[in-house]
Amino acid sequence: MTGEFFGADVIRNEITSHAKATSFLCPEADTIFEIGGQDAKYVSLQNGTVVDFTMNKVCAAGTGSFLEEQSEKLDISIKEEFGALGLSSKQPLDLGERCTVFMESQLNFCKQKGAAKEEMVAGLAYSVVKNYLTKVVEGRHIGDHILFQGGVAFNRAEKAAFESILGKKVQVPSHHDILGAIGVAMLAREEWETSDRPTRFQGFNLENRKCELSSFECQSCANLCEIHKVIFEEKKPLFYGARCDLWDNTEKKEQRQASRIPRLFEERCEALINAYPKESPDSPNGQTVGIPQALFFHELFPLWKAFFTELGFQVVVSDPTNRRIMRQGVENIVEEPCLPIKLAHGHVLNLLEKEPVFLFLPVQSTMEKLSDDFAQAWNCPLAQSLPYILLSSARIKEALNPPGGKKPKVLRPVIHADRGQPWLKRVLKRIAQDAGVTSTSLINQAIQAGFEALDAFNDWQQRRGQEVLNQLQPGRKAIVIIGRSYNTCDPEMTLNLSEKLRDLDMLAIPLDFLPLKSVAKEISAAHPNMYWKSGQKILGAARIIAQDPRLFGLYVTNFNCGPDSYLLKFFSEETEGKPFLTIEIDEHSADAGIITRCEAFIDTIWNASTRGTSQAIPLVSISSNHTNSRHIYLPYMIDHGYVLAAAMRHCGVDAEPLPPSDELTLGTGRKYTTGKECYPSIITTGDIVKKTLAPDFDAEHAAFFMPTASGPCRFGQYNKLHRLVLDKLGLQQVPMLVFDQTNGYHKDMTAL
Template sequence: MHAIGLDFGSVYTKAVLLDADRKVDLTCYAKKGVDDRNLIDEFFRKVDLRAPGARFHAGAAGIEAGRSGGLLPVNAIIAIAEGIGRLHPGARSIIEVGGHTSKFIIFGDDGGVSDFSTNDACAAGTGSFLEQQSRRLNIDIGELSRLSTAAAREATIAGRCSVFAKSDMIHLQQRGTSVEEICYGLCMAIARNALATLLHGREPLPPVVIAGGCARNEGILRAFSEMLAGRGGCELVQSACPGLEGATGAAMVAAANGGEAYTLEDIRRCVSAALNSGSGTRATLEPLGSRRESGRKEEPVGAFEAPMEGWLGLDVGSVSTNFAVLDRNGAVISSVYLPTRGRPVDVLREGLGILRKRFRDGLTVLGCGATGSGRHLAARLLGADVVKNEITCQMLGTRHFIPGVESIVEIGGQDSKFIAVRVAGIADFVMNKICAAGTGSFLEEQASELGIDIYSNFAPLAFASEAPLDLGSRCTVFMETEVVNAIRHGIPAGDICAGLAYAIVKNYLNKVVGNRPLGSTIVFQGGVASNDAVVAAFEKVIGAPVRVHPYNRISGAIGAALAALHEGTRAHGGPADNRRQSRFKGLDPGPQPSLWSFECSHCTNSCEVNVIEIGGVRSYFGDVCERFTSLGSDDEHKPALPNLTDEFLTRCEQYFSAPAQGRPTIGIPRASTLMAHLPFWAVFFRELGMQPILSGNTSQQTLALGLKNLAVGVCLPIKLTAGHIHTLLETGADMVFVPSVVILPGDVPSRSYSCPYAMAVPYMIGAKNRDRFVTPVVNFVSEESFVEGFDAWRGQFGASR
């Protein structure tokens, strides 16, 4: 008898038909849409043609099916194990990486599952992340696979969390790192993340089957092979049916379970009922209301027949690269908005070509300004007179059009900014460049998951929603999982779109603005300000009107052009015609530069330094300290800015330099929440008669030690904390300080709570010598609560209350 297996994954719907000999006869592997029923119906039509009128045993993983009526629910771990057992009978371990989940399974001597682990609620480092980044690189997933195998080495990309990895990738793109190296770096990040979050100190037993949809990717297979080779090597096997293991196993379990067989119609009804079962009640938000006029102006893109002159501004960002040309009066006369596509050098050349075609009889550039995270690259490549940070240029570009602005809300493709403006200029600002959560790239990626065009369909659907889905304001990967679940439960696309608009706003207000006051005149700019649904969500959440910058997409480039204008005017005491000639090299992009990179070994940062060579002249980018970037720069004789971080750590280390002199030693981990208060803890324990010892600098060995001794998947700071704690144990400290830090110093205790992981550190760290741990509950809210946390150790310290 035939058997049907279904597997409803987070990103793909999978189905198999097994023949009477339990061989795979028919398969379905399709990306999920708004309704899985269409995919299953199409598969069932093919099954009916293959076995008309037949009855089947059927099993399903990934949905909550009832135990009667034709569909047997199968646990996902069991389904994958059974599927691999059928496809690879000699396998001892499985590493499965799917669209949003990953699993590690060990087979026992009896062939059953003896141990397993899954990734946590975060979708970091899984297949959907890889697909998103391939779209960002403007290549398909197959091309990413091919490029990964051709790379000579990996670009260093974080594997601790997908949004951090995404940020790393964007910065690599802006430095000119080759696409091949970035592709392989992404694959290595996923492999590194999977092993770190799944193994928890265990070692896979060979042969290891790499399973899940990611096993279709040759770059992923190469990455796992390299990572496992570093662990002593073991036999690695690619799954015979990548991504279909769960569906195959579900069919095997259903067939082995026996019992009554059912018609396709019976099974179809069960699938439909199961897909509807999770819809239930859900938290909703107020509808966005009606669309209103935004005040945006059309960006000028016309051609000029006569010779022109103007000020040029460049804004090289993570997702877009923008050009703005201003006339002598500061009016925008031409603009270019291009996706960076991971190729900033090529896009800069492309933008110059567009301007050259528009200004048919020539453009005399009076001055050129560059901004954005790729500003140094643009300045060196094209020749800029002024290089300014994004904050300054955004402020200049806004004040030019709205002089009374008090708050600037800027949300771009990969970062976001908040700028408080007063009469004298910038009063305060905060910039989120580390995490990509709640930015335009996230919104675009989620629209893609919904099959919706972000530019034409998203806002109309959101405005039509009567019950926007409440997605909260959490990290991108958690919201992404919520969106996937909403799609699976059949929630209308419009409700999800409106919920995403609200989520972007809440994330920005909570993570960027915080408790800073919003002024009365609020201006919204950046690429996301083009989305009227997000503008409406802002007004709903803050209860006040929000103005949109007339040229919201190119506000940074306008600011850069204005910076060049102001500099030129200031240099000559007014708008003189005899101002010095601009350094701008012209609209002809010149020869294609050569690109390559190397790793700097001057410090433990191990920066990947990118080299761009034009006509025998080399420029360097990507080094944090600018050791190479500053070579040949006009700024090389200016006094260097102090490295405050290095100075802080150097002074902190002085508190730990005194000899022990017979005192008991207590180790302080150089990590997490303890870092900011190292002098306090050093003095505190010395006054108690102990000698504080600070753990060494963080290294790859520190991280590896932390991963080996953590039984749960956590963020990088906690992994490093665990590594530093075990380093102190190994170096022989009499005691190790491992506090549960609950409330940090702050004016408002309710806003001073530490991260839950930081609170739970003493309870997560596995160690044989826990009796050497000092684990107080630390509250800085008052002296009394602080002292109370150390009550259990007063006797050991010989201290009174």
């Protein structure tokens, strides 16, 4: 809308604009730190072009508005006093770096204790910088020519804090607060100079330009979008705020129609529904089975649809995700889980309005393994326990027991798909019997139809994926959307991400279209304990992307996703050398933020390295080679560690428990993690790193001990994270000795 108002010739994102102005002002710049009032950005440059970037996700702790608020509370002027006060501090306070709430409460605590203003101000400056480095930069490459931009760069204390933490010179360029605007002006001039089109620029007397604004609610679907109508000087009205293309102008519609880029996500949705083509049973039994369009619906629906239809049931599904379903989900949760779990609540409520006789809510504990190279294929604990979570919602309980109405019967089988087809057949038989079907031949026929439909869907995905990859010319690029199908293949959930990329002339490929099985062996060798099915697929995709110069990854995750707090790091390691974009989606996500990131990412991938440098993350199993010659440190997790170390020493192993964690542990742990991992994982990381920095640490004769487990919770991934951190510290020679629960710890104990 702003572009229309000004008559923009070109509309570009903030990242590209900042990079443009920066490389003009300072051609040797290789890193941009930009902290503005509401957001923060990091950009990595090579020869003036963007090769990597990131923006802050949700937390405002590292931005100018937070500093301004805190300055007001300290009764100082952010403009006049903050910088000088901060620089005069002799002993800056440690206010942490986690989030606004935590920093603020620390600040209040220090204030009550009578801390000096300058120490608090300097503490704030450090906190903002630490927060920026750990939550925004997250371990990305920081070069030697750093330019600090945005309004916060006015603050000399912030610049000094960056220099002190990084030990590098940080330059604040002239016009640092408006460099984005300068950059976009330069891009507009380039466009104007190289294009035959006359400029659309409306001039500077915009205050005289007539503009009529109004809004209304679109009633064309359940999304009920609030549409803003804008009319500039009797021109055709423009509409904004729609979730679909209904209100797009003719030019945009024509542009979309003319695009030859296939809509692979739309094709996948159709294939999911039509893999089993019958809409009704041949011999109906008059009963309905309701299936919510949530979680594993997006992968397993062909199986369920064929199975129940062949049994004689009419399958009823909830409506495709819309804002009402989303709102109902968000409003009816008991705890604060990730968005897919919230959304499932909305789908179940929507489904119950259709009064199905049976409500199908399987406890989908595991999926089919990516290959037999993996021992398990768990879903995360939240996804597994979804039926129990749903049934604890008061609103769902109420809807399941309508006063005087029909009560649907809940079918809640526990499904371990990784135990193979014979096991699955037995469960399917029980489901059919629970639903009142007794004919063995009918049940067998339904099971067979279910398996065939699922195979047909999966085979189609592989065939279509192969076709797409074969047609992708060597010079072209495409983006693989990484994540779980319930995130990536539900268009409303991703705010129609694949269509946004298509509008930007970029092909989006569903993860399941990749030949993931072809790399399963490699992935299981590098991650033998990857017990999550989603992890097997995501890391498989990472390996394929790293090796294919045409492919880049866009990782869709959710706020509060447990497995992703580890998988994102492993994915990044697997694709190291190639940029990837992470989009974290929650119920507040907005179109504009996603478009900015996508535009900047597309600019980046045209400049970036086309091959990753992925390397397997080596793990070391227990063997007497290590235990005989190395001093083994046991990070403190519980007092039993002392007992274990004593037992080891009794057996002649040189073992030592590390002391209980302290503040330094936590601070160190946070530096090497994203802060989203489990707390014990962060503090054990801190203890390990702390030990490696101790003067008595001998890397050639030391090892760290960390037990592991085979899922589904995150504990089994701690050691992998520790390994990554040791490698980053250049301590590849220091083994992680890992006791594996799968063997009941006995095999490893014996090796000791």
